[in-house]
Amino acid sequence: MMKQDLPDISSSAFAHNSGTGTLGKVLSVLETVVTSDRPLRFSDILALSGQPRGTLHRQLSHLVEEGLLTQGRDLCYEPGLRLLKFAYRSWSKNQFRTVAAPHLRRLHEETGETVHLGVLRGTEIIYVDKVESRQTVRMESQIGNASPVYCTGLGKAALSVLPPERLADTLSQLTFHRFTANTHLSVASLTRDLDEARLQGYAFDREEHETEIRCVAAPIHDAGFDLVAGISVTGPAYRVTMEQLENWARPVRQVAMAISEDVEIRLGPGR
Amino acid sequence: MMKQDLPDISSSAFAHNSGTGTLGKVLSVLETVVTSDRPLRFSDILALSGQPRGTLHRQLSHLVEEGLLTQGRDLCYEPGLRLLKFAYRSWSKNQFRTVAAPHLRRLHEETGETVHLGVLRGTEIIYVDKVESRQTVRMESQIGNASPVYCTGLGKAALSVLPPERLADTLSQLTFHRFTANTHLSVASLTRDLDEARLQGYAFDREEHETEIRCVAAPIHDAGFDLVAGISVTGPAYRVTMEQLENWARPVRQVAMAISEDVEIRLGPGR
DNA sequence: GAGTCAGTTCCATATTGTGGAACAAGACGG
DNA sequence: CCGTCTTGTTCCACAATATGGAACTGACTC
Structure with a gap:
């Protein structure tokens, strides 16, 4: 259980992982997908995020369910339309x-x-x-x-x-x-x-x-x-x-x- | 404790409140703020969201901390810059x-x-x-x-x-x-x-x-x-x-x- | 048909969010 | 000037929710 089996982050832009609990983690995932240059598959994100498979899978499902991500034909995750809607207003x-x-x-x-x-x-x-x-x-x-x-x-x-x-x-x-x-x-x-x-x-x-x-x-x-x-x-x-x-x-x-x-x-x- | 003291939603667009657990609730809050026509203060959101004060307060804090919202001088919440960033990419x-x-x-x-x-x-x-x-x-x-x-x-x-x-x-x-x-x-x-x-x-x-x-x-x-x-x-x-x-x-x-x-x-x- | 590798599901555990209540701090208003 | 709202913030025992290891599916390879 303990969170120290992945004591620090090897891969990428996962730094500020704290303070906002669950939300922060999910947004980190969202950000990796959205800011990536190429479409990402599950395992790509898995590698980038350094989170356990099960956890990541649920996070992604939730993001899709909320319309912040879309999962295309090729199983690649892409930014969803709800983001656009938010953006326009902002x-x-x-x-x-x-x-x-x-x-x-x-x-x-x-x-x-x-x-x-x-x-x-x-x-x-x-x-x-x-x-x-x-x-x-x-x-x-x-x-x-x-x-x-x-x-x-x-x-x-x-x-x-x-x-x-x-x-x-x-x-x-x-x-x-x-x-x-x-x-x-x-x-x-x-x-x-x-x-x-x-x-x-x-x-x-x-x-x-x-x-x-x-x-x-x-x-x-x-x-x-x-x-x-x-x-x-x-x-x-x-x-x-x-x-x-x-x-x-x-x-x-x-x-x-x-x-x-x-x-x-x-x-x-x-x- | 039980969640049935506010059994249904009186106010507004709070419907699909399920499936995505925490994330869904937070996004509902985000959406109310972002799609509102006028700047909202804490209590406005409180009324619209029908969530308990403590809860809402933490949710908003997290959103601000994550850069999805900004709290301006007048204590009004506004869409944050991170949303724009996300949007552009999407x-x-x-x-x-x-x-x-x-x-x-x-x-x-x-x-x-x-x-x-x-x-x-x-x-x-x-x-x-x-x-x-x-x-x-x-x-x-x-x-x-x-x-x-x-x-x-x-x-x-x-x-x-x-x-x-x-x-x-x-x-x-x-x-x-x-x-x-x-x-x-x-x-x-x-x-x-x-x-x-x-x-x-x-x-x-x-x-x-x-x-x-x-x-x-x-x-x-x-x-x-x-x-x-x-x-x-x-x-x-x-x-x-x-x-x-x-x-x-x-x-x-x-x-x-x-x-x-x-x-x-x-x-x-x-x- | 044994062996990978990618994606998905499960479930006991503990981390995290919850919400009632109490607390500050202004803003009336008599 | 002192009560009294109204508004925002903090606390904490409790319960809902996320966690992550492991086991399962299925597709593709050699």
Whole structure:
């Protein structure tokens, strides 16, 4: 019985397995399935989750029964429709996004390039909205997507305003992965970058996440740092030089501050 | 202790409370919060859920801890970012949607009006994709949204192909709500409409959900009826006459059949 | 037809959730 | 200013629920 026969987790993203009891475990399973790139069969999940067969089987059954997962013809588990339903509501009702939306549009008109709005969540930036230059790509783009903090302009902007102890905490949880030649790979090099961003009030992404993609981002946050986010202007390297980005830094920062104020006023003086 | 002191549910959409144990209950809570129109405080949820205070409190805490909900300044609970993250993945990976996408585009080019793709889930149609005439509205539109089966073209198209016993089952679960003067309000009148749709192979929405909005829809399904869905062309009444819809019926139906085939071939011969 | 490997089912056990009640902390309101 | 709601949070004995080892099915291989 004891839980120490699988004393720690060998495999994957199973870390925070505590506090929320049953729910946490089930969500871990859900997350592995949903965030995996390829369809997973029972045994795949079994390996990833490190849970006993019987347990996992019941968890998956429940998830399917609840519509959060679907089990397709090939016995592969896929995200279910109920998730979509949840998502639509979460997005369309998101107050922060609603407040920020007009500002995004303004910034887009000023720069002509793609504008992103992202919120810090743990060690990730979640994209909650964007305005695109041309409607080439649609929703698939970014919304709801999560990127690591350490290689995105938004991420670095957000980190740059965190109170020291929370920053330290976040940094300690990072695991680096090289996306491009410019990706930060250590807390040390990232910290230098953050120091610069903190002084300037904005951060760059110098092709650190994707080659040929650059951006400037500025931080947004509320008084209590309950909400830490950022706004950015992104463009392809061939069209957007670093000089261009430098010029956009000021407007981006101003818009970010405007949003911060709006948040404080319109969602604000409670807490 | 016994659970029979609140023997039935007075308030709201708390019905299927069984089978999945703890998870089901927590998800019910999540759903009430997410689908509510206005922000909910603890007591609001308490009233809606009909659960004991202590229990509900813990459930909400866990949901917050897991990032599925956020508790804002005013103590109101709102959908959390993790939901968005989940959703994005579910959508972008959805195989059915991916397979159908090119067909949607084709149908849009042919008609010039908005094309929707929706999947049947219980008594609802969930919109999983669309191609719009003009990019006036963005994601907020429909994707992930759920509409009742009985008043949408997609819903009726989907119902029209269900095997009799499953249809009966679904019909018995319907509760009608008048959206417009044309909304079906009884199983009888809906059934007549479905019979017609079954014969023709396509269904209309004659301003039954929203006034001034019409559509034609055709059903899509796989061999085992695991997937029942539909595709539709929608337009404003001032621009799209019923004659026009009649003319589009054939192409819509053909595209629907093409998708059905594609599904069978590309996701198919396993099960 | 013995041997894997993937998926499913079972059941005694103990972990986890339950819900009544008591406790804080505001917000009236007289 | 002191009772008195109303709202949110905490506690804890108890019971429902999840757990996980083992045994079972069945398909595919050699």
